[in-house]
Amino acid sequence: MFGLAFLGSMEREARWLLDRGLEVGLVSHGTDLRLPSRHAQLDRWSPFRDGDPTWIAALEGRALKNRRLLEMLDISVFVATPELLGDWPDAVWLPNVIDPADWYNDRPALSGDVPIVLHAPTNPAVKGTALIEPVVEQLSIDGIIDYQRIIKVPASEMPGRYAQADVVLDQFALGIYSTTSIEAMAAGRLVLAHLHDQVRDHIREITGREAPVVEATPDTIGDILRDVAAHPDRYREIAQRGPEYVAAVHDGALASRVLAPFLGKGALS
Template identity: 30%
Template sequence: MRSIKVFHGTTEIAGQMGILSSALINKGHYSLGYNTFHSYLDYKDNLVNLDHETLKGTYEEILDSFDLFHFHYATTLCHDYSDLPELTRRNKKMIMHHWGNDVRFHDQARKNNPYVYTGDSPPNEVIHERLMKITPYIREAIVQDYEVYEYVKDYYEKVHVLPIAIDLKHFQPNYPSATKEKPLILHAPTNPDFKGTYFIEKSIEKLKEEYSFEYKRIEKMSHEEVINIYKDADIIIDQVLCGSYGLLSVESMALGKPVLTFIRPDLVSTFPSKIPIVNSNPDNLFQQVKKLLDNPVQRKELGMKGRQYVDKFHANDVVVNQLIDIYLNL
């Protein structure tokens, strides 16, 4: 199979442009991410971090240099999507990768989820308008799971479900010790409203009346710093409102930690295997954490199962084979 030159852009979400590029390079392809969205997470791998003006200046060069354009988060090379007719004219292959907040229609999200927070998503009409500009030119999309799938399935000819990818060489498992006197509970909200931090900390306060443990809330740190702190955790609480799991849950499982996240009941069966996540929402979170505090052996067992799950479904060398199949059939 001939080598493909893949452009990723223009919004780096959860390090995925860099991780997928790295995996594609390992398979003998050329891949690079151009990122115009900058945050304290400070992703750098296989990325050109630039602003919109600089991107505009390299527009022609980018069009000439790549065969396949893998766009992310409903963004393309131009704010108004005026690059799409030109890419079509040049017979470039294109695919759009939606990540959640870019397409989470507010009313639709609430239909199956009483807890969901959609304050990070644009108004419904803006989401619809963007999709209507994208889909005449880009006919296929990628999503990470069936929570996101539902929002875009009627707009595209085909929507592929591709799990979040993770580079396991950066994650050595450090399973919780069954004999630790004072367990450490961690929560790292990029957005406290979206993650349900209020409900999490309410449960933590209540648990402190009965148990001796340490609680840390981690914010505004680079991705690298955060991973170093996770290593010592005994329990990680991720997001209890969204209804599916994201990168933090995957990274926590990779580190061998038990993870608490809310998975919508109607979505549980859509994942490739039984997920070793402790399914927790604002109504049962107190009880779910309590069970883990009472049972250190279970914490370790869940950590081990989580690592196995990630090895099997989220390792970048597993995910990239599925991605290349998608590319070849575009």
């Protein structure tokens, strides 16, 4: 929060704030807390099973260092995805927030002849791109879908790209849905991703809602996309649940309720 004032030490910064009577909380967004060793045992598609050993070791070291910091500070911890509760069970899920209005469009998904399928992996290794792309590209060659991989498109252009698409492929290796899925759901697009049962169960427990994300793995994505192309009406109904889900879970209202006890604004209801 204060740049180089504490020489890049999160511990010094947190202790300085705590010493002055302020409440301090930390938010994890993923690799800062996720232990590759734990995830590799949890998921057969984990990018930490066959990834670059140097990269994996660096992530493991950083996560262990941050865990030691949390143990020393004993402060509130929030996580951006329920999957991270496996790394820090005392944390609280703090849903990512977007402005749904930025992504709204009135074109129904799967309203054309051939589904337009987008994939915009900011980190292909983590997203599992190499696990799915051969199958997806072959479906595109066969004319069953129109596959478009988005590379280095400015963020300002993404709402328009989603508006033109029918299906958005998120990630197939971590067991979560990311901001990509949230934005795509807000746009009324059909989202395909691999979610752990623990993630779906926690979302249901906290929100009372089912995440409208179609479960797909590298093993099943080909069959699912063929089914989407063959039965667009069935999957259009799932896509149409997206905007309402995002408005209920990711527009900031739920995040505000989660933060209320930490901010001294009353208990979470």
